[in-house]
Amino acid sequence: MTERPTPTPAPVPEDRTYAVGELTRVEGEGSLHLVVRGGEIVEARLGIFEAPRYFEALVVDRTPDEVIDIVARICGICPVAYQMSAVHAFEDLFGVAIDPSVRALRRLLYCGEWIESHALHIWLLHAPDFLGYPSAIAMAADHRERVEAALRAKKAGNDLLRLLGGRPIHPVSVRVGGWSRAPRRSELLALRPALADGLAIAQETTRFVASLPMPAFAREPRLVSLRHPDEYPFNHGRIVSSDGIDIPMADWRSIFEEHQVEGSNALHARTLDGKGAYLLGPAARVTLTGGTLHPLAREALDQSGFAELIRTNIYASIVARGVELIHAYAEALDLIDAYVPPSVPLAAWEPRAGVAAWATEAPRGLLFHRYVVDDRGRIREAQIVPPTSQNQAAIEADLVVAAREVLALPHAEATHRLEQMIRSYDPCISCATHFLDLTIDRA
Amino acid sequence: MVMTPPPPAPLPALAGPRFLSRDGIQPLLDLLRADGRRVIGPTVADGAIVMDEIVSADQLPRGWGDDQAPGRYRLVRREDDRLFGYNLGPSSPKAWTFPSLVPISRATRSEGKVTFDPVLPEPPKIAFLGIRACEIAALRIHDRVLQGGPFVDTDYAARRADTLIVAVGCTVSAPTCFCTSMGSGPELTAGHDLAIVETEDGLLVEAATPAGETLLAALAARVATPEERARATHEVAATRARIGDPVALPGLKERLLAQPDHPRWAEVAERCITCGSCTSVCPTCFCTSVTQTTDLAGADVVMNRTWDSCFSPSFAKVAGGSFRSRPRDRYRQWLTHKLATWEDQFGTPGCVGCGRCVTWCPVGIDLREEAAAIAPVRPPEPVIAPVAATPGAFAVGRVSAVRSETADTTTLAIDRLDPAFAAGRPGQFAMVDLPGFPPLPISISRFTADGLVLTIRGAGPATRVLCGLQPGDEVGLRGPLGTAWPLDRVAGRDLVIVTGGIGLAPLRPVLDAVVADRERFGSVRLYYGARTPADLLFRDELEGIWPHAGIEVALTVDRAGSDWSGPVGVVTHLFDRATWDGSATHAFVCGPERMMQATVAALAARGIGAARTWVTLERHMECGIGLCGHCQMGSLFICKDGPVFSIAQLGDTFGREGI
Amino acid sequence: MASSAAPARPRVGVVKMASCDGCQLTILDLEERLLDVTERFEILDFPEASSARSAGPFDVLFIEGSISDPHQAERIVELRARTRYLVTIGACATAGGIQALRNWGDHAAFRDAVYARPEWVASLDRSLPVADLVPVDAELRGCPIDPDQLLELLAALATGRRPQLRDESVCQECKRRGAVCVAVAKGVPCLGQVTQGGCGAICPRYGRGCYGCFGPREGANVDGLLRHLTADLGHDPAEAGRLLAGFTAWAQPFRSAIDATGGAPEGSRRSLPMAPEAARRAAQEGAR
């Protein structure tokens, strides 16, 4: 573990603007805007100009199963997360008792998505920054084997998603009550070798990224994630924070709220206590609930020596992601070995009026859904709070810190470093944009 | 076969079917697998009984059945534990003999040179378990289409080369089945190695080929008892009767092809989604496209033979558009190909009546209904304008001759009659009136140059009076009335007539027509029964004229006297042991309703379906012209819609009590 | 790299409009075939995957996403001018996507209800397929697109042949794969009959009805399907119509059928009054 030495602070330029009109290697369309006046940072903004798609309005009057299909389209990288938060919210409201194997399959599906998303981010989006390439494709010219291994490992996750859901992006089999089709044991076992290969690649990768020089950075953010006593959090747990929040997930609104910010098509989230920014995602999870990591993942974390740095240096989140990647492969293998096809793949249910609220851990962090449902099971009102809109304030806070570190660098390099910092969050702008709190006056 | 050398067959090959308990199927499976075969058989998956690889008898759909209707299929539990108590599901052997996507050639292109390497399949050896007669018929059709020459589909030929077939004769049927009409089932006739018929007892297994014999010998099962065999025969015959003859195949081709512009094509096209499900589930549809899989350079190409459908918009596309751009054109292509033009191309219809396209059409279009609407069987012979066709009027005729047929039956010749009567057809009747008595329906038992002949049994007061008429007496007549026996349809085909007692009277004009133009018909057989030898009508014809004219006449009586050396018993016994094939035969039946029911079932078991079986019904009649309402049966007026009907026309009203 | 004698590689761009990124992710999900593709094609501009940027000109440009704000509307016209062969990918780009459901509504009311400060948000009053604004040379359907169809299109582009994208129904793929029809065997409404194939009949193979994400196929008899669902099977017409109100709702003839059966579901249709919560937020924003 090394932190890249920061150059001795040069005289801070008086007035300067760092701008990236369109961030690359992130999901969706965002921009970065940092303005320095008289040596003071007067504006640090992650702009989101992705066109809004009004999902919270579109789900009104829809049935729960339709909602599961629709909200997946918020994000092509983490559709499963949206399906998971929604399906659990509805099952909770309707009191559907699901088969234990159905629950295990849901975790397995989430493993597939974490693999796909983390692998994509580490290898295709983020690693090129550390190695000095514009893209993984360019990187392949010099590191072909590494890129090929990465693609192979990512494919294992996609194949898992494909088997469980019919396709890796916007899978089709998640239904209220369970699965429209549950896999056969033999089908799952067939995926084992590729997942085991993926696990080995992930272990090697984590060692590799932990050996990369990390830009210096220090800010102690407030961390928030789900926590469950017995398992690394995917679909169940309580919302906890590094400063003592510990609430049932349905109570998200008692602590947090969304608000609109100029220059962004996404709503931002903040805590009602006025403390503002908080950080979600791998770094938060590894820090807050690292004890429930799979032993192999825990071992990798301990060996990396990053357990502390992950908390304060956002650039190091790539290691946290590597650790979680190991977790996802390892847990997938365990789940496959223990798999017994559900006796009731799809439980029957009756709609019930009320509020359905649930949170799950998307690859990028806590994803909260809340639906007001009428007695026919139709949605009357929806609120969807994705991780990136919750992280936005933290990103902007970090921009200020990072800016101080890079102001001495040549302009282009400084800009690139800031962009890299933003990529450390793995921001999903497509997600962020579509979450606009909508309340409908039924009168 | 690589099984242990079969023990010398303990029983001669012709000893007939053996008996296996239902659990005895596993050893058969084991034998097939030991022979290096993948066994493809029925199993329950995804809400249907589908064909898949079977390794254990536990996978068979024991105790499962199904409920099928146009556009609808549901699995249902049976009350027994039959293994084959289900009807065909969506999959057919086609998926194995003619898979939906197979590579047929690999081609490469490099530096201007091209190479083509046909991909020769190395198909697994397959044994089909549980396939039905219609599916074997479909395989036969594919054999003809794909390897009947001059060109051969090598992939098909390779897959078909070594298929072993353990078939099941149908003891169940779905409302969508019509193998009976297409001559493809439900009995297993050829093309299988082993035939199974499953009854409540268990499985009756019979070998049809040496390979089948070997298997059967290795199973070492006991010979089935006569009772077990009788039950099996009965169950299959009952299946045939249940299915009836829903499609009037004779002449269908001509009738369909004569209707390229029928408005119904457009109507059905409004319902048809052109989804192509029908062609995909059809076991005989064989249309394909060649699709290519290439590498990015296009240098390494695999050509695949892929199922296509005449319902795809691009199927008939050429530069400038599609030949069949309208859905109605595509539906017409499908229906006429299956039921008509296929016959010209390959000598049989392209449909085996499995009913899959009916069940699996997502909007429930029933090709039988469409065919019947577009190409209805010729409407009943036109009713000629009857004489005295008002409730109060009768034409007067004169009794010219009287002949006593039997103790209670008399034949009256009537002349000086309105010449219009002479235009009547065999099977028609007249209302006969003697003032003071109610008018009676009496069949015309012969047409003469100047009148007609009536044969009357003194069944009650009015008929007894008629029987007592003398030459020169006059009677009132209205007629000729009602529908006639469909002689035009029978032309060129075989005919079986089954009748009893006075029932011969309405059939005598048919026999007269046969005698008059013997060449017009194929073989003609008359099965006739009477209570006693003395009750036989028309002895001259029965014993002289008709046999001489080449009509096969067989007589039976209920009670024989000393002068009778012929058969005794019900009339259907006369053809119990007959060898004729009913698949293209028509039957005319007249007698008491009970007798007709038994006869229709017996005929169905011999392959004469409902559309080719005709009966004449008797009901109380007061007017004979559709005005008094007495003769109604369901929606039919027997007097004007009948009295001659096909069983197909009557549907399940035939023989039902209380209608 | 590689083939020295290879002709100049086609220059390719991948551009995003209003979308979820799933379709362009399908390119990255080509996995072991991805590097092949990047050897055959020169990736000029693909912001999701590379920070090397270019403004073209492009031999082939893949457009993901619908046109739903004024900036996108301008941009697509410029891009078209710099592109030889323009390919739309996915339901958003080919049919307007799920977000086109808002086309049934009053956009201003919609936006006002969603945002406390609507003046900060620029969006068109419709979400439109790309072909409504500029000519399109080829399209890949699906939400998201199918990787095999993508590869087929790439292979066709690389060799200059016509891509084999069959215009058949999902039913045919369903049958070819030996799946049991969910409509017939379970009574589940399924759009497979009227939907363009290409996905390999995923939904029926996974035990549910197709929801039409590949969009209407040529000459789709939607009326026939709706008649069957309502007249023969007794579904409520509005319920049957909303089956179509999904990811390709704006494509014809789905669009007209939705109108004929009572319009899109409420959430996409109503003029929304300012909700109390939005009003509260507006007040808050104003106060800051």
Ligand SMILES: Cc1cc2nc3c(=O)[nH]c(=O)nc-3n(C[C@H](O)[C@H](O)[C@H](O)COP(=O)(O)OP(=O)(O)OC[C@H]3O[C@@H](n4cnc5c(N)ncnc54)[C@H](O)[C@@H]3O)c2cc1C
């Ligand atoms: C289309 C048709 C063709 C027939 N052809 C002949 C034939 O060729 N030779 C022949 O001997 N008989 C024939 N019959 C039967 C004949 O009509 C009856 O036997 C006759 O009507 C009996 O009348 P009845 O007054 O002598 O006897 P009744 O004592 O009145 O009845 C004796 C039996 O005849 C039935 N019957 C009575 N009146 C009628 C009626 N109007 N219509 C039908 N059945 C009736 C009675 O129900 C009873 O079973 C035919 C009947 C029909 C419907």
Ligand code: SF4
């Ligand atoms: S046309 Fe229909 S009934 Fe005839 S063989 Fe084909 S699927 Fe069976």
Ligand code: SF4
């Ligand atoms: S007849 Fe039925 S199954 Fe055939 S194409 Fe038409 S709708 Fe589809």
Ligand code: SF4
């Ligand atoms: S078509 Fe579907 S998968 Fe593709 S970008 Fe649009 S929402 Fe995403």
Ligand code: SF4
């Ligand atoms: S079956 Fe229909 S909804 Fe499902 S993936 Fe295919 S086209 Fe899309």
Ligand code: FES
């Ligand atoms: S006999 Fe009078 S209606 Fe038929």
